[in-house]
Amino acid sequence: xxxxxxxxxxxxxxxxxxxxxxxxxxxxxxxxxxxxxxxxxxxxxxxxxxxxxxxxxxxxxxxxxxxxxxxxxxxxxxxxxxxxxxxxxxxxxxxxxxxxxxxxxxxxxxxxxxxxxxxxxxxx
Amino acid sequence: xxxxxxxxxxxxxxxxxxxxxxxxxxxxxxxxxxxxxxxxxxxxxxxxxxxxxxxxxxxxxxxxxxxxxxxxxxxxxxxxxxxxxxxxxxxxxxxxxxxxxxxxxxxxxxxxxxxxxxxxxxxx
DNA sequence: TCTCATATACTAATAACTTAGTACTGCTGA
DNA sequence: TCAGCAGTACTAAGTTATTAGTATATGAGA
Numbered sequence: 001x002x003x004x005x006x007x008x009x010x011x012x013x014x015x016x017x018x019x020x021x022x023x024x025x026x027x028x029x030x031x032x033x034x035x036x037x038x039x040x041x042x043x044x045x046x047x048x049x050x051x052x053x054x055x056x057x058x059x060x061x062x063x064x065x066x067x068x069x070x071x072x073x074x075x076x077x078x079x080x081x082x083x084x085x086x087x088x089x090x091x092x093x094x095x096x097x098x099x100x101x102x103x104x105x106x107x108x109x110x111x112x113x114x115x116x117x118x119x120x121x122x123x124x
Numbered sequence: 125x126x127x128x129x130x131x132x133x134x135x136x137x138x139x140x141x142x143x144x145x146x147x148x149x150x151x152x153x154x155x156x157x158x159x160x161x162x163x164x165x166x167x168x169x170x171x172x173x174x175x176x177x178x179x180x181x182x183x184x185x186x187x188x189x190x191x192x193x194x195x196x197x198x199x200x201x202x203x204x205x206x207x208x209x210x211x212x213x214x215x216x217x218x219x220x221x222x223x224x225x226x227x228x229x230x231x232x233x234x235x236x237x238x239x240x241x242x243x244x245x246x247x248x
Numbered sequence: 249t250c251t252c253a254t255a256t257a258c259t260a261a262t263a264a265c266t267t268a269g270t271a272c273t274g275c276t277g278a
Numbered sequence: 279t280c281a282g283c284a285g286t287a288c289t290a291a292g293t294t295a296t297t298a299g300t301a302t303a304t305g306a307g308a
Contacts (some may be wrong), residue, residue: 009295010213016192027255044297046256051295065255065305079214081152083225086210089134090203096239099223101207107219113244115220118225120237120244133265151285170268170286175265189275191286 006073008057014108015048016071016078024070025042026063132181134138139172139174140181140202142197148194
């Protein structure tokens with residue numbers, strides 16, 4: 001059984017970030033974290049957690065009455081897939097134009113540029 | 125009237141790339157370019173071109189019988205918005221983690237790394 | 249034990265995306 | 279002139295995403 005697509009929709013990603021951050025979480029945990037940011041119904045979170053499970057992004061175990069959800073894949077791995085998918089889609093698979101955009105768009109502080117330079121020298 | 129969102133769906137982007145590349149294009153132009161890659165109906169392309177127009181991504185002018193579509197915004201500008209949106213969504217607005225991903229993921233050739241180093245030095 | 253809070257199960261509605269079919273129109277060449 | 283082709287207009291259907299309501303189950307405290 002092939003692992004389902006690793007790409008997450010925007011809302012799915014928002015929930016997954018919470019689960020990754022907490023390590024594992026119940027619907028209530030996620031619900032309460034989300035509530036700090038925006039109005040959302042408990043059952044909405046539940047539905048989405050179930051979707052995430054159906055898609056294989058989380059696994060559950062029962063703990064007394066509630067389900068505890070934990071990620072099936074580490075955040076780094078999923079984010080990496082999303083970056084790849086984005087580069088394929090927008091830049092036809094070539095990462096370089098993206099970097100040019102980033103550097104030119106001045107989205108990086110001098111510190112970040114320096115840090116990046118160091119990384120490049122290590123990779124070379 | 126606020127300009128509608130600049131973000132494109134995957135299919136919309138695919139069509140827009142063709143229009144950008146050609147400068148301007150009719151439904152037939154786009155249809156034939158797409159056909160080289162995959163099976164698609166002429167009317168499907170038409171519907172999508174109309175969607176792109178409704179969303180403000182292209183403008184049309186009538187040329188004899190057919191509509192000619194041309195982009196309302198240059199590719200660079202739209203791509204830049206998409207990069208920003210992606211960084212906001214996936215990396216909470218910080219570009220640096222994305223770069224670390226790219227460099228570590230070895231998606232760049234030595235030449236590209238060098239080129240990038242030069243860009244950084246210019247930006248600093 | 250019985251009630252209430254909390255949890256899940258089931259259902260559903262709306263919107264956006266993607267794809268495409270059918271009907272209609274109007275040039276254009278025979 | 280008129281048939282046919284190339285084009286648009288209108289319609290629609292399937293899928294996924296997003297949000298949430300109602301019904302039901304269950305455990306814990308009074």
